[in-house]
Amino acid sequence: MDNESFLEVETEAPVKVDEDESFSKADTQQTRPWLIPLFIGTGLGIAIALGGISLFTYLPSRQQSAVAKKVAPTVNPAMTVTIAPVEKTRIFRTFNTTGTVAARDLIPVLPQVNSLQIKIIPEDIKEGAFVNKGQVLAILDDSILQAQISQAKAEIESKQADVVSKQAEITSKQASVASNQAIVKQKRADLGQAQAKLEEAEKNFQRYQKLAASGAISQQELDTRFYTVKTAKESVRLAQENIYSAQANVSSAKANIGSAKANVNKAQADVRSSVAKVQQLQTQLKQTVVRAPISGMIAEKLARVGDVTGVPPQTQTGTVIGGTQKLFSIIRNGRLELQARVPQMQLPQIDIGASVQITSDVDRRVRSQGRVREIQPLVNPQRREATVKIDLPVTDLLKPGMFARAAINTNTTMGIAVPQKAVQSQPDGSVILFTLSDEDIVRAQKVEVGELIDGDRVEIKSGLQISNNLKQDISNLRVVVNGASYLKDGDKVRVANQ
Template sequence: MNVSDESSSELGMEDALKADDADVGQKLNSQSNRLWLKPLLLGTGLGFAIAIGGVGAFKHNTNSPQKAVANNPVSSAKPAMTVTIAAVEPASIAQKLNTTGTVAASDLIPVLPQSNGLQIRQIPENIKEGAFVKKGQVLAVLDDSILQTQIIQAKADVQSKQADVESKQADVASKLATVSANQAIVKQRQADLAQAKARLEEAQKNFQRYQQLAASGAISQQELDTRSFTVKTATEAVRVAEENVRSAQANVGSSQANISIAEANVNKAQADVRSSAAKVGQLQTQLGQTLVLAPVSGIIAEKLARVGDVTGIPPQTQVGNVIGGTQKLFSIIRDRKLELQAKVPEIQLSLVKVGATVEVSSDMNRLVKLEGRVREIEPMVNDQRREAIVKIDLPATNLLKPGMFARAAITTNNAMGMTVPQKAVQPQPDGSVVVFMLSGEDIVRAQKVELGEPINGNRVEIKSGLKIGDRVVVRGAGYLKDGDKVLISPEG
């Protein structure tokens, strides 16, 4: 704000104060016959007078230095750019052990038929290797012609009874709404009662005050009788409000009793549904002997069954797929869970801990950037390669499949290092990296640094070139050169 703006502001303030003073004068003239208000108004006028005097003194004191500033032009040059700064901070930085391995199924589940000697009549078209199946999904049909009609009828009965349940639940909801409405009425009646009591209390106080005035002869008996009647009216209003509250509360109790009856009807209808569903379950158990169902959710890794095969009699090429005398029809990767079986040299095995985080990537697919976790370290070390297998749990993904090659960076430990904001780092044409350090109060100089690992997405490790506590430019760093003068923004 310049001097003229401040003068205008101060004149406006004086006008406002004068207007307030004029209002006070008018109040004094209009109420001069009320002697008990004179001390109060006198104090008010004195306060305004003091305020006006303070404004005048403020104007006198502020004009002089402002004029002095106006007469003395700024001699220092403006800084080149406003920037934000940040200090080099210590941080715990993870150390990595780089290795490679093969993707494999974490838990491979075999699928066996429940009955042997039955021909496979159908395999759904979507049941193939690599397809995702849900637990209980039909993989193959051995014989589905016996119980289908009975199951359809039983399911229709379940749906009918379920509709009855929904109807009775709707009745419960309706009665709950009635309870809520009655409870709202109770609250409203209680509010009316509170208001009536407040009016009664006010009427009683007024009556007591008027009794004193009547005793001193200040008011007539008629006025006192009027106040007495007001008290009686307010008392009756309180009684009526209390009766309304009791009536509303009784309605709530009645509607809550109706809810209990409706809920009992729902319970009975649900029992009928359970009875019908039990019949369906019984029929489905019998039908289950003719269906091959997925025991878990996951990815089909192997499809060994073919239409026309007879369970328990595997083709000659599948003799090795017989488990416990029963032919394996499929194998499923449970819950899509994959693992990376990474190879770790014996001399580095002590660095790996169960539960350590692992960054997984692939040379064949740059989109693979996953975070796994060490689940198990196999106790046996290969006596020829002197390597052990470290099993790393992988998150669910469609980017990796069993048998693929992948890279792993296993976190071994944490060490203290230095970090700066990512925006402070400026790549150079010669391949080097610099940051701009604050030298003194407002000069920056370019400092080459050696970068480490990214930290939390917005910071980066500095291996050398800085020390803890150094101040570096963050916002605006891309527009600076060595030796520039800057203005530090308080936002940083």
């Protein structure tokens, strides 16, 4: 219908109305003829007004219809998504706290030999490096020990020669004893001869006494025999003294043998002492190579080439342990722990062995699973807090001294969970996920999330409801995972084969 025809129809309508009115008011026209022009004019005005309004509303609608026919978009194919079932699972309730990462077992490495200069430190020995048990950490200058070993070996040779000399003295003393014993025998033989002569002289003197009494010999001759007896007695006495002297010489020689043996024992002891000194120096020589006592990560490297062991630099006065300078600190097997602070009111909720989720505000990559190893028995009287030690897995993301957060599991309940990717945050702070119907139509549902489970699933505390607002059976409930961020309520999707 064009504009002219539209106007034509619109102008005819008032005329019909006027005719109807004229028939109904015939009597009035007869009595009041001046009203006819008034009615005709009013009708024409109304018709013109109505026609104008219809025209203005009709023309834009036709133009819009034409534009719509030109720009109507083609329907895109359904988006391909992946889905996952809603699962019933155990939900661990947690207590959140903070703490400091520390070494679980920090082992100091001390030099076993003091007063030696550090000669070499391998380039790969640095803080943060992992070392194996027995690996070389530093090498000390052993020139002083080498000189001491050479001197001790020379002392051994000298003392061994002294032992040989003392042993020769024993042989000489033993020969002297034998010689003196032979002299004793000889002196005893001399005593026997002297006693025999004395016995003979006494018999002769007795015979001459009888002869002198009978006057057969003179008194002078009797006196001579008397002096002979006296001389024989003196010879016997002298022979006895010679025996005593010889026996004394034997005893002295035997004593000299004992002294010589003592000298030999002392010389042999000196040899053993020198040998022990050499062994000690050789042990210290081996200890000039500082090795890692355990496998682990180097936490501190305090040693520098040129330092003297046992004499820490002034800047390291706090690194002396038991009078010995600490060279390195090693974290045994690289194991760390989180020393978390827990108020005393929450301590009854925490059990040894409870799992702990570790996170960091600084590094979002930190998401470790720890376990409560120990609850220290003492409570800080100022803060009313106890320290809970949590074992941490080996990771390069955590370092001693770092601040971390801990979510300690306190109890377990049954709940439902979905993959974390299925949950979509909204600008108003709410959270939605998309459920899939049998017709592959997605429906957005606002939900309330709870605990994070195993790092990739999240608890759904409420919101998963069917159309009649009743809690639905989740056995067949599916949620959109990949592609959820591009959907809106009511979209039809294509499910990827999994």
